[in-house]
Amino acid sequence: MATSRSGQWYGGADRNAYIHRAWMRRGLPSHAFDGRPHIAIANTASDLTPCNMHLDEVAEHVKRGVWEAGGVPLNLPVVSLGETQVRPTAMLWRNMAAMAIEEMLRANPIDAVVLLGGCDKTIPALLMAAASADLPAVVVPGGPMLTGHFRGVPLGCGTDVWKLSEEVRAGTLGAAEFQRSESSMIRSKGHCNTMGTASTMGLLAEVLGMTLPGLAGTPAPDSRLLEGAHETGRLIVEMTAAERRPSTVMTRGSFLNAIVALAALGGSTNAVVHLLAIAGRLGVELTQDDFDRTGAGVPLLVDLQPAGRHLMDDLHRAGGLHAVLAEVRDLLDPQASTVTGRPLVDHLDDARIHDHDVIRPRHRPLQAEAGIAVLYGNLAPDGAVVKPAAASPELLRHRGPAVVFDSVEDLHARLDDPDLDVTADSVLVLRGCGPKGYPGMPEVSNMPLPAKLLAKGVRDMVRICDGRMSGTAYGTVVLHVAPEAAAGGPLARVRTGDMIVLDVPSRRLDVDVPDAELAAREPAPAAVSAFARPSRGWQRLYVETVQQANTGADLDFLVGSSGDRVARESH
Structure with a gap:
């Protein structure tokens, strides 16, 4: 036990170990402290982050997998940012959320972490934090919502808000009719169903190697998300034993793969600032120009809003992320690894396109060159x-x-x-x-x-x-x-x-x-x-230390990994 990270808290017979164990004995059996890995579930569920409200249910299935594999799961609520709710903008607190999560991972007696996110800034913040703390980590993306319909037409979250609101301003749609579309827009739990930032970052988390292969893009109401959450709980215990950390998974090749995927998917421009910030936390060499050099000639293969017609549950039905990646496999770094310990490309052998209207084959792209x-x-x-x-x-x-x-x-x-x-x-x-x-x-x-x-x-x-x-x-x-x-x-x-x-x-x-x-x-x-x-608080710290967009808009003193060691480790 003494060699495990959590064992540094729970091992031994001194007063400190007694306190650590005793205060956790509120349902945990005595064998929870016999050397089993303690796994945090960094959970961004919040009623004020509507797209993440279902993550408590997902966390329960992660817990089952952790217990089954011999670990001890521990729910860790962390800062949650609801893109549609917080003012003035969720991006103001991405770095704060990442810093707070990083510190909680480092401060607590845990050996690894499962990261639950969905809404736009939550997955980037979780990955930034995990990169800085560099404990074994894996992401479970919360998944997109199902498609709603209005007047017989499928609605894309966000995209159709912009379109419908412009029609109101143009006088071609009445205000009352516009308001009636509200209850049709959000049909189920999950994040936006367009290829917006939430969908983009959930998918790119997998391309970076940080999710159970095949899980990203699974719709939030789909029972396979819970199955994948359970399997992720099992996987993180294996990862802990293998010491498979973010720094060993997310390499430069992983980020270049993400840039290729970003272009093929028609993903969000917000991915630029998020990927740069995550790479900065790892010390991986990545620049804004890499997005052009690596992605500019990549074909757009996915016909999804806002660049196309379809929505995320269509992408999943049509073959999902793996079907897209298989089409551009020759552009991917074959050495870039995943949380399974195997290269990303090794998981693409069985991928197939099931609907060529949603996912275009390489020889018939929507656009021949579509990167940022x-x-x-x-x-x-x-x-x-x-x-x-x-x-x-x-x-x-x-x-x-x-x-x-x-x-x-x-x-x-x-x-x-x-x-x-x-x-x-x-x-x-x-x-x-x-x-x-x-x-x-x-x-x-x-x-x-x-x-x-x-x-x-x-x-x-x-x-x-x-x-x-x-x-x-x-x-x-x-x-x-x-x-x-x-x-x-x-x-x-x-x-x-x-x-x-x-x-x-x-x-x-x-x-x-x-x-x-x-x-x-x-x-x-x-x-x-x-x-x-700003004269005080987080906003003042942010304005005084934030970097520019071309390097990821992180705080200057947070760039670079700090590891999992606590500065002062005794009471």
Whole structure:
């Protein structure tokens, strides 16, 4: 027992060991302390995180598997972030959640951890924490909800909210009818059923090697999720004995595989900041440019909203993640391992596509090249990203005058002003929405279109922002502009009427203003006055230490693994 981590708490006959054992003897049998591995279940279930409400049930099935394999399961509620609920944005607390979870893993007498997540920021935070603590760890993704229908049409969470709300603003859908769609949108337990951030990160957790193979993407109400949870409980006990840790599973090859999968799936741009942050915790060399170098030429194979038509339960029915990966197997690192101890590619031999409308074969893709494009130029010296699969092809090369908004509040106040000088050729620019400026880098980059243009039938425009956008969103949106306006980026010096030049094929984003003139301009006073200036608490710590989007928007002092050792280990 003395060699196990939990044994450092429970082994021996001294006063400290007595206290540790005695206070845990509330139903645990005496043999729970005979050297069996103690397994934490880091559980993000919360009634205020609607997409994760079912994870208590999942945790019970994990417990059964742990007991069956000879371990001791221990529920560990951790910080939970409900994307649809918390204000101002869940991303503000991703790093806080990761830090809190990391510290709880390190502080407690546990040998390994099962990570239960679903909603957008929960799986990234759990993986960041696990990477830092580097205890044996495995993820159980909570899974997507089933598809709801409205007026006979399937509804995609998020994506159809944006579409329906724009129809209300355009006057083609009544407000009462829009509200009636509410009860149809969310049909069951689980996270969003589009290829949004939650679905993307659940699937990429498996591509990184961190889930039971074949489990990611299983719909939340599907009984096979509970079966997989049970099997995961058994697996984590095996992993503990083998000392199979995140640092041995998530290698550079694993992250490059995730980039390939991100492109083939048409996944969320939010995966860029999350994968960079997870890699940063491990010390794995990964840059924003890797997303372009590795993913740009990968074909889009999955016809799912927001880039396509279908939804997550269709993907699962059609063959799931493995069927997609099998089509791009030659692009995957064959050495990248998984929590089973076997390479990811070894689990793809039996994969088949069962519906070629949902998952396209490699020779008949939706798009031949669909990865995240990384842009540079005098408007984005440290880069910006765009998702070509969700953009209008004719707008990927565009030149137009800027219409600048200095804050989200400014956008809301002026966007629908009939006198706003804007046309379909204009480029909407929103600043002050980066990690420091808002703070938290909210999902506002996919700005609504001006009402007077919606009324004319316009449904997409070039939009540029230093914030993020929802993984369920669509459109020609350039986001994650770095440095952000609040960090001294040139976005703060752009003026309405400046000509913006977007050239995605050439990977350029520029404002057609001489460099000397742009540098000589003072940042717009209205933008500067809107930047966040928190005086206390987490927000102040965040603004003072958060890094930029191009490196993952983690806190500077959290980058790098710290291991599982407690700094001071005695009472």
